[in-house]
Amino acid sequence: MPEKTYRPLADLLRPEELDDVVxxxxxxxxxxxLRRIIESGQIPNMIFYGPSGTGKTxxxxxxxxxxxxxxxxxxxxxASLSDIRDIIGELDTLxxxxxxxxxxxxxxxxxxxxxxxxxxxxESGAITLIASTTENxxxxxxxxxxxxxxxxxxxxxxxxxxxxxxxxxxRLLGQREGVEPVTEPAVVPLVxxxxxxxxxxxxxxxxxxxxxxxRREGKALLTERDAREVTQRSAMRYxxxxxxxxxxxSALMKSLRGSDPDAALHYLARLLEAGDLPGACRRILCSAxxxxxxAYPQAAxxxxxxxxxxxxxxxxEGRLPLAQACILLATAPKSNSVVRAIDGAIRDVRAGKxxxxxxxxxxxxxxxxxxEREQGYKYPHNYPGHWVAQQYLPDGLKDTRxxxxxxxxxxxxxxxxxxxxxxxxxx
Numbered sequence: 374m375p376e377k378t379y380r381p382l383a384d385l386l387r388p389e390e391l392d393d394v395v396x397x398x399x400x401x402x403x404x405x406x407l408r409r410i411i412e413s414g415q416i417p418n419m420i421f422y423g424p425s426g427t428g429k430t431x432x433x434x435x436x437x438x439x440x441x442x443x444x445x446x447x448x449x450x451x452a453s454l455s456d457i458r459d460i461i462g463e464l465d466t467l468x469x470x471x472x473x474x475x476x477x478x479x480x481x482x483x484x485x486x487x488x489x490x491x492x493x494x495x496e497s498g499a500i501t502l503i504a505s506t507t508e509n510x511x512x513x514x515x516x517x518x519x520x521x522x523x524x525x526x527x528x529x530x531x532x533x534x535x536x537x538x539x540x541x542x543x544r545l546l547g548q549r550e551g552v553e554p555v556t557e558p559a560v561v562p563l564v565x566x567x568x569x570x571x572x573x574x575x576x577x578x579x580x581x582x583x584x585x586x587x588r589r590e591g592k593a594l595l596t597e598r599d600a601r602e603v604t605q606r607s608a609m610r611y612x613x614x615x616x617x618x619x620x621x622x623s624a625l626m627k628s629l630r631g632s633d634p635d636a637a638l639h640y641l642a643r644l645l646e647a648g649d650l651p652g653a654c655r656r657i658l659c660s661a662x663x664x665x666x667x668a669y670p671q672a673a674x675x676x677x678x679x680x681x682x683x684x685x686x687x688x689x690e691g692r693l694p695l696a697q698a699c700i701l702l703a704t705a706p707k708s709n710s711v712v713r714a715i716d717g718a719i720r721d722v723r724a725g726k727x728x729x730x731x732x733x734x735x736x737x738x739x740x741x742x743x744x745e746r747e748q749g750y751k752y753p754h755n756y757p758g759h760w761v762a763q764q765y766l767p768d769g770l771k772d773t774r775x776x777x778x779x780x781x782x783x784x785x786x787x788x789x790x791x792x793x794x795x796x797x798x799x800x
Contacts, residue, residue: 382542383576387431389438394428395538395572396530401432407525411436418495420480420514421505423527426571429505433476442474442501449482454490461494473500480504481513488515495521529570536565538572542579543595552593554583559597567604578603618649622656625699629657630664634703641699645692654680657698668708668781675701708779717775728767758794 388394391401391408400407410416416436421429430446437444445460460473480488494500495518502522506513510524539561547554564582568575582603586593621643628636644653661676679698683691721727733750751761766773778788 381577382546382580383573386538386542386545386576387434388428389435391432391435394431394435396534396570397428397432397527399528400525407432411439414440416440416474416501418502418522419504420510420519420522420524421503421527422507422510422524424507424529424570426568426573426575427527427530428572429527430476430478433474433503433505436503437474437476440472440474442472444474444476446476446478448478449480449487452477452483454487457490457494461500475500475502477502477504479506480518481506481508481510485515488518492517492521530572531570532562532565532568535568535570535572535575536561539564539575539579542576543583546579546583547593550583550593552588552591554586554595555592556595557597557600560595560600563597563600563604567600618652622652625653625656626660626664629660629699629702630707632703632707634700637699637703638696641692641695645688645695648688650683650688650691653695654683657695657702660702661698663712664707664709665702665705666708666711666779667784667787668706668779669783672702672705706781706783708781708784710777710779710784714776721770721773726770728769731764731767733763734765756798758797760791760794760798762795762798 391411394401397405399405402408411432421432423429434444436442443463445463447456447460457475460475463473477483477491491502495502504514504518504522510519543554543556543561560582564575564578568578578600582595582599583593585599585603586595588594621640625637625640625644628640641653641657644650657676658680661673665672676698679694679701682694685691686694751763753759753761753763755761764771778784
């Protein structure tokens with residue numbers, strides 16, 4: 374008797390109807406746009422964008438079944454143009470009497486030429502393309518494809534919506550093995566929360582948990598302790614070169630700028646748990662000058678010391694000086710006068726607003742070599758208050774002002790100091 378082919382639990386429980394898809398109510402709910410398109414039967418070329426385990430492949434299968442089209446799946450990491458041509462060859466044959474729906478997974482791994490090769494098939498209507506990607510399609514999919522496809526975003530599934538799927542999986546495994554599952558109260562919430570919004574990961578965790586569960590008198594005991602072991606660190610979604618990286622470091626910067634130490638510590642923890650110590654250090658160093666700046670100038674040197682300590686200590690000890698730096702920056706007074714000043718100067722330079730360096734500021738080697746006058750530079754330290762009125766900007770930018778004093782105590786004190794010096798000099 375042949376052995377039964379093993380099927381992963383996630384495949385056994387794959388929904389057959391839209392109502393059974395876990396999550397994605399924003400596009401698959403009663404009034405969701407994607408649901409209405411599917412029910413119309415007029416399926417356009419589409420791009421499904423979102424994390425793994427959120428139902429992209431499942432929805433493509435349901436679309437193929439509803440429209441009686443042959444579903445063909447390719448993964449862009451291994452597929453070639455010849456694979457696509459083989460699928461085209463099935464058109465108008467018994468293999469695909471009603472047309473082909475091509476599901477191309479991870480389209481971001483196709484280069485420009487490969488993506489452009491899809492255009493002729495998309496435009497002729499020979500196939501309906503549903504491409505999926507875990508990365509932002511507006512960064513990784515070329516415009517020619519984007520202009521011919523509709524993008525739908527699939528979101529990580531909230532834990533409360535994952536819980537029914539976890540419970541269903543436990544019941545199915547019990548029925549399949551002929552045992553009664555006995556589940557400690559915290560097991561289902563732990564698995565649902567620990568999957569990080571990935572339903573497939575949650576079902577895989579249930580399968581492992583059930584396999585390891587002790588059997589006693591026809592019962593399988595699923596314990597909280599085992600659930601914690603199975604789900605340890607599994608909630609992390611992070612890719613040092615992908616959207617998760619950029620979203621996390623962006624959230625860290627914006628939390629520091631927004632003076633929220635709790636949020637800043639949360640996003641720092643995400644980076645550290647992913648082992649991205651350099652990414653955390655870089656953003657924290659940047660914030661010291663970009664968001665605190667001259668409101669608390671000492672922050673830059675303090676943060677630099679914390680970062681140096683973290684890099685020397687490594688993880689896990691390095692978390693302490695970085696946490697100190699984050700709390701300091703989040704609770705420090707804020708000023709963006711530095712970034713506004715330098716960005717304004719860079720804009721003018723890029724726009725060609727430069728001109729000759731004023732004669733007074735040129736290197737003294739030019740004196741006596743044919744210029745119509747001596748340099749005439751006034752040495753500020755020879756004047757009261759170490760300041761003297763003198764033009765420093767080129768003539769074309771003579772009255773331009775890049776730096777505006779921030780409204781914090783430190784910068785206002787500096788402003789009052791220099792206004793007094795300049796007023797005294799004018800008397």
